[in-house]
Amino acid sequence: MRNPTFLGVCVWVLVTTGLLSCQSLGTDLSGVRENLQPQYLLSHLINRQSGIHSVKSFLKASISRVGENKTLKQALIVDEKQSVRLDILxxxxxxxxxxxxxxxxxxxxDLKNSRVFSGAEAQDVMKEIIGSRFEIQELILILLxxxxxLETMTAEETYLSEDKTHYFLSTLDQKSGEIAEIEIDSSTLLPRHLLRKKGKAVLYELSWQEYEKRSGQYFPLNxxxxxxxxxxxxxxxxxxxxxxxxLALGVFDMFVVPSSESKQDS
Structure with a gap:
């Protein structure tokens, strides 16, 4: 029998997955470049995010939906080769x-009940909880x-806000017909907000806050x-x-569920 509490926790983490020196960003408009072209901004965003290949972090997910609010703790390992590991803590x-x-x-x-769900069964469990619209490949990119x-988008138009703090970039996916409207910090050219929609329907929104510099790359802590x-x-x-x-070898390999004997021995 499935453990609904654990499965819900595990899958909802997806919809929601020496110390390095840190550098926070402030607001400085002295370096704002005006009249940047749409294709330049789109290419800059693509090149910037391609510099992040993997992320290891403890992660807190606060999830809110109709009739439910929860906060979950996880340990995350994710890389750009479409692999992710989330330990639910x-x-x-x-x-x-x-x-x-x-x-x-x-x-x-499910360690508590020594159960493994894989293949079609795992996909069925995920589909029951989060549906099929939001693909895990997209979630991996979000965790990165x-x-x-962005790579399939065509830059359409852009303009600078009246206070010159943000660029607004509109892009179009010719194949799917989806539109992405992106708000970009004008001084750092880091993305702050993305609205993805098809027709009048908003598919999802993303926002990135509290950027810090890690290993030469700016990464949003929230x-x-x-x-x-x-x-x-x-x-x-x-x-x-x-x-x-x-990343350690085997970190994404098949996880061995401990037997009752090994639990007692430990």
Missing amino acids: GLFGNTLGVLIHKNNETSIY GRAPG ITLNRPLQKEEVSLRFDDPLLNEE
């Missing part, structure tokens, strides 16, 4: 379960601090995902993220 930092996605396959491990789908049609909002808070570090 209990009150005292103990691991309750693990979600691993690798090579287009997802496995969910990226804006999904990412918020809002899905108006589902009336859901997920706020992801990263705790001291490590960027572009070499």
Whole structure:
């Protein structure tokens, strides 16, 4: 029998997945460049986010939807090769379960009940909870601090706000017909907000806040995902993220669920 509490925790984390020196960003309009072209801004965003290859971090997800509010703690490892590992943590930092996605396959491990859900069964569990619209590949990109789908977009138009603090860039995916409207800090050219829609329907909104410089890359410590049609909002808070570090071999490999004997021995 499935453990609905654990499965809900595990999957909702997805919709919501020496110390490095930190550098916070302030507001400085002295370096604002005016009259930047749409294609320049789009290319800049694509090049900037391609510099983030992997992220390791503790993560707190605050999830709000109709009739439900919860806060979850996880340990995250994600890389750009479409792999992610999320360890769901209990009150005292103990691991309750693990979600691993690798090579287009997802496995969910319920440690409390020594259960494994993989393949089609794991996909069914995910679909029951989050539906099929938001693909895990997009979620991985969000956990990397990226804006999904920019590479397939065509830059349409841009303008600078009256107070010169932000650029507003409009892009179009010719194949899907989806539009992405992106708000960009005019002094740093870092993305602050993205609205993705098709027709009049808003598919989702992303916002990036509290950028800090890590390993030569600016990374947002707070990412918020809002899905108006589902009336859901997920706020992801990263705790001291490590960027572009070499990942241990086997970190995304099949997780072994301990047997009752091994639990007693430990």
